Structures are given as C-alpha cells and as structure tokens.
Amino acid sequence: MESTLLHDIGLLVTPLEMEMNDHRRPVYELQKAAVWIEDGRFKQIARSEELLKSVPASVTRVHAQNKLMVPGFVDCHAHPVFVGNRAKEFFLRNQGASYQDIAAAGGGIHATAERIKTSRVDQIVRESLPRFHRSLEFGVTTLECKSGYGLTWDSEEKLLIALREIAKVVPQRLSKTFLVHVVPAEWKDRREEFVEAVMNEMIPEVAARGLANCVDVFCEEGAFTVDESRKILQVALDEGLSITIHANQFGHSGGARLAAELGARSADHLEYLSEDEMDALREAGVPGVALPACVFFMGTIPYPPMRKMIDRGMRIALATDMNPGTAMTESLPFCMTAAAIYGKLKANELLWAVTLDPARILGVSGNTGSIEAGKYADFSLWSVPSLESIPYFFGQSGADSVWIEGAEVFTGEDSVKRY
Numbered sequence: 235m236e237s238t239l240l241h242d243i244g245l246l247v248t249p250l251e252m253e254m255n256d257h258r259r260p261v262y263e264l265q266k267a268a269v270w271i272e273d274g275r276f277k278q279i280a281r282s283e284e285l286l287k288s289v290p291a292s293v294t295r296v297h298a299q300n301k302l303m304v305p306g307f308v309d310c311h312a313h314p315v316f317v318g319n320r321a322k323e324f325f326l327r328n329q330g331a332s333y334q335d336i337a338a339a340g341g342g343i344h345a346t347a348e349r350i351k352t353s354r355v356d357q358i359v360r361e362s363l364p365r366f367h368r369s370l371e372f373g374v375t376t377l378e379c380k381s382g383y384g385l386t387w388d389s390e391e392k393l394l395i396a397l398r399e400i401a402k403v404v405p406q407r408l409s410k411t412f413l414v415h416v417v418p419a420e421w422k423d424r425r426e427e428f429v430e431a432v433m434n435e436m437i438p439e440v441a442a443r444g445l446a447n448c449v450d451v452f453c454e455e456g457a458f459t460v461d462e463s464r465k466i467l468q469v470a471l472d473e474g475l476s477i478t479i480h481a482n483q484f485g486h487s488g489g490a491r492l493a494a495e496l497g498a499r500s501a502d503h504l505e506y507l508s509e510d511e512m513d514a515l516r517e518a519g520v521p522g523v524a525l526p527a528c529v530f531f532m533g534t535i536p537y538p539p540m541r542k543m544i545d546r547g548m549r550i551a552l553a554t555d556m557n558p559g560t561a562m563t564e565s566l567p568f569c570m571t572a573a574a575i576y577g578k579l580k581a582n583e584l585l586w587a588v589t590l591d592p593a594r595i596l597g598v599s600g601n602t603g604s605i606e607a608g609k610y611a612d613f614s615l616w617s618v619p620s621l622e623s624i625p626y627f628f629g630q631s632g633a634d635s636v637w638i639e640g641a642e643v644f645t646g647e648d649s650v651k652r653y
C-alpha cells in the first residue's frame with residue numbers, strides 16, 4: 235500500500251464539499267498543515283505536528299518546504315487538440331482585418347480544419363501534447379478536451395482518436411466532449427443535411443464507441459441556430475450523453491436560455507447576459523462558465539458580468555478556452571487574474587471557480603476538486619505565501635509541483651520563493 239505523509243505545508247486552502255450550496259463561497263484554511271495520502275487518496279488532513287506524531291513511522295515523509303497547497307485545478311472548457319499556429323492571424327485581427335481578410339490570408343477555423351484534414355493522428359498527438367504539459371505546469375489536474383476543429387466526421391473522428399491516444403500518456407484526468415462547431419465548408423450549401431448527419435450518424439457513433447461523454451454546440455449567429463442546437467442536443471441527451479453550450483458570446487443568441495431549458499451541465503461564454511437570462515440559468519441550476527482569456531485575447535467583446543452573475547445567485551466556473559484562434563493559453567491562473575480585475579471576483583470565489591465548481595460541471599466532484607479525506611490526492615504546491623498571490627503574480631504563476639492521485643507528476647525547475 236502506497237502511503238505518504240506530506241508535512242510542513244505553509245498554508246493549505248481548499249473549498250469543502252459540504253459548503254457547495256453556501257453562496258458566500260467560504261474556503262477552509264489550515265496553516266502548518268499535513269496531508270496523509272494512502273492509495274492515491276487523502277486519508278487525513280490535520281496540523282503537521284499532530285500527524286507527524288500519529289502517522290506510523292513506516293509511512294514515507296515528504297517535506298513541503300512551507301509552500302502553499304491548493305486542490306488540483308479543473309479546466310472545464312478547452313480545445314487543446316489541433317494542429318497549426320495562427321499567430322499571424324492574431325496580428326491581422328488586431329490590425330482590424332475582417333473575417334474574410336483572415337480567411338484569405340489562410341486563417342480562421344476553416345484553415346485549422348484544412349490542416350487537420352491532411353494531418354495524421356500521430357501528428358495531431360505530437361503537436362497537442364505540449365499543451366497538456368503546459369496545462370499541468372499551471373496546476374491543472376483535470377482537463378476537459380473538445381473536438382470541433384475537424385468539422386467533417388472524418389476529421390472529427392481523427393481528433394477524438396488522437397484524444398484517446400493522448401489520454402493514455404498524460405497524467406491528467408481528461409473529460410472528452412464532441413463539439414459541433416460550425417458547418418464545414420464542404421457542406422455549406424447543404425446545411426440541413428449536415429445537421430441531420432450530426433444527429434443521425436455522428437452523435438450515435440460517438441456514443442456507441444465511447445469517443446466522448448458530452449456534446450457541445452456553438453449556438454451563435456454564423457454557427458448553429460437555437461432550433462438546430464436544440465435538435466442536436468436532444469439527440470445527445472437521448473443517447474445518454476451530457477450536454478453543454480457555447481452560448482451568448484457575440485450577442486443574446488438564445489444559447490443561454492436553451493441551456494436553461496434543456497438543463498445543460500453548463501452554459502459557457504455568456505459575454506452578453508441579461509438579468510432575465512441569469513435568473514433563467516440560476517433557476518434551472520445551470521452554472522455559467524466564464525472564459526476571460528478569450529475576451530482578453532480577442533479584445534472586441536465584453537467580459538461576462540461575473541460579479542453580477544454571482545450576486546444574482548448563479549454558480550460560475552472559470553476556464554481557459556485554450557484554442558488556436560481566440561485564446562492561445564493554457565494558463566488558468568491568468569484567467570483568475572482577469573476574473574479578479576474584470577469580473578471583480580474575490581480570492582475565495584476564484585478558488586471555487588477553478589476547483590470544486592468545474593469539477594461538479596464535469597461530474598467528477600465526488601473524486602476531485604477539493605482537499606478532503608476520501609478524494610483523490612490531486613493538488614499543487616506553490617512557492618507563494620497566500621491564495622491571493624496566485625493571480626497576483628500575473629502571467630507568470632506556475633506551480634512548483636503537481637500531484638495526481640498521490641503521485642508527483644510535475645516538478646518545477648525553478649521554485650524560488652516569492653514573497
């Protein structure tokens with residue numbers, strides 16, 4: 235039986251399962267803490283001096299060097315599997331280039347789809363793997379991964395197979411989502427037929443082969459209408475899959491209301507969200523997922539009204555939206571910084587929004603998302619004195635070490651203490 239006592243943790247901060255419905259989002263803090271890990275799970279959490287005395291001497295002892303300990307982060311909205319680099323497009327967009335200019339210069343989602351069409355699975359895996367490594371360095375131990383850049387079934391299937399291969403070699407827990415993103419260029423004059431193919435062929439195949447456990451639709455002008463999204467998501471529900479929606483990114487698309495109507499696991503983006511829409515989501519028990527790195531990177535849309543969402547009783551999570559077009563980052567700590575500045579979230583709310591709340595969205599909160607006895611020992615250690623310091627040292631915060639199921643899976647090379 236593997237057993238470890240991690241002691242001399244400077245400060246342990248975590249949300250607690252029993253406070254899941256406490257709207258003030260309190261966090262539990264313990265100074266000079268220790269955690270006893272057995273068979274990959276937390277067995278006991280207490281003060282260091284106490285556990286050092288009570289835990290049997292046969293248990294391996296690891297000194298935590300007085301670092302900060304937080305639960306492993308959960309990134310519940312990411313598109314990490316793709317090929318290519320769209321840095322040139324980033325500059326074109328910043329200079330005011332139109333969607334058409336960008337497409338003509340070889341950018342945009344259809345350009346990524348073209349690249350995937352001509353790539354082999356092993357190339358997709360090779361280009362995608364560093365993103366998973368970076369995500370881990372930022373303390374993410376559970377990561378949602380969407381397909382959606384293939385567009386046609388042949389390419390989408392390739393992405394989902396690549397994801398299955400990636401899941402075998404990365405230490406993180408992955409949650410797989412089939413994203414119905416936009417109508418492929420090849421189908422642009424046969425839109426209805428494409429929606430039928432998604433409903434009658436693609437989703438049943440995804441479900442039958444276990445290629446993903448969730449279906450997501452981009453419900454927005456230029457992507458899929460509310461009626462199309464409803465039909466597609468209803469098929470997913472009938473197939474026993476969970477559902478989520480890219481909603482209200484560029485306007486009041488109806489996506490947020492549809493998420494409430496269908497009881498989606500989350501409604502994501504929500505840059506445009508009225509009080510009525512907030513109330514509909516709250517009453518349906520559907521949490522919102524804010525993606526502040528995407529807003530930052532695009533520079534043309536408003537931040538979702540995060541403070542207001544919380545104050546009106548909504549639950550919210552933060553995620554990276556890691557993708558080649560509109561959020562090329564793996565950093566959840568950066569998202570915390572942006573949500574602190576532009577969403578006015580407090581440090582305790584930020585911690586909930588990157589741990590237990592997204593874990594609940596992905597359906598894994600029974601096993602991860604907080605540092606509590608019985609849960610997997612998924613956590614990270616940071617050379618900073620407080621929770622507030624993670625978003626405070628902005629654009630540079632990486633964990634010193636990251637643990638998943640009681641095993642250290644990442645060790646930083648430079649763990650100079652920051653004060």
Ligand SMILES: [Zn+2]
Binds near residue numbers: 312
């Ligand atoms: Zn997205």
